[in-house]
Amino acid sequence: MVSKTRAQMVEDTKAKLIKAARKAFATKGYQASSMDDFTAEAGLTRGALYHNFGDKKGLLQAVIDQIDAEMLVRQRAAQAEGKTPWEGFMNEGIAYIEMALEPEIQRIMLLDGPAVLGDPSQWPNQTACLRTSTQTIEALIEEGIVKPMDAEAAARLINGAALNAALWIAAADDPHAVHEKAVDAFRHLAGGLLRSEA
Template sequence: MAPRRRAEMVEETRAKLVRAARQAFAAKGYAAASMDDLTADAGLTRGALYHNFGDKKGLLQAVVAQIDEEMLARMQVARDQAETVWLGLLAESIAYIEMALEPEIQRIMLLDGPAVLGDPSGWPNQNACLRRTAQTIQALIDENTIRPVDPEAAARLLNGAALSASLWIAASDDPHAVLPKAVETFRHLAAGLLRS
């Protein structure tokens, strides 16, 4: 078999498994999702799952990575549509917080993901997100929009506040009631960085 065709088949198998797992994890939750059911739904065997992802946890990591990429793209759109760099920073963070209302994101990214994979601030994508936020904060300092603070510290605290708000919303009995409180308070906290 030609190397190119083999690589395509591997990618196709991985995509089928991720798609089936994403549906199962969103519908049933990680713990209740059966590996036999999701591999059968993908038309594959457990051996394919083990070969491509190692285990169920590895498959969850792949699903989280896929959803995270989609979330980052949506956040980028929110940031790019804003009129200023400051408003873009707020829009990006608030878009993230608002996504906590979506059932798939609630279940996979905010409830099961942290329970199985650990603290989201340690997930691989977070470093890129932190760097981008720190760069934005440095740009806001350079244009005298915000006070001169340590950009990394400010990025970690803002991103942490957005993550904490999202976790609160996802775990709440009434996420729609929590969202406006979380967004309003996040805006007030972030505004503390602004120059008077």
């Protein structure tokens, strides 16, 4: 039997804690989840949690980073299904908005995350998303699909619209009804960037 390296053991410990925290945050919410929930579920000590994440807030950030990476993969897949570059761009934004209907994403990413970690538009993952959106809009401008404008400004506004739509859906009494209205309005807003119908 091959023994694990220290690095592998650290990664295993982190993965167990993230999995346990993700389950607790999704079912109980951040406030009602205790560090004892995570450590008992993972079969680890509080010391392991403190050592790897600092505190419960650090663990929430790690869970959000994991979910965000999964969401990004799903958005890229939606983008790839577009028949045109514009359709791909729209698919990506709408996929993000639609994920706000999922209970785990609602609770962790859109309700507890902002309450604990602050404005999600300032999170590191949003910065990376903004860069990608800016590059996409630059390419759409070069192809003559989108009107000439400042690509970063357009990306910030489109990303902000998608984020705020998702936050609205997550906080709504009837998320599905809000989702339909939000997607429709998002399409109209984003369509204003087009030179002509694409």
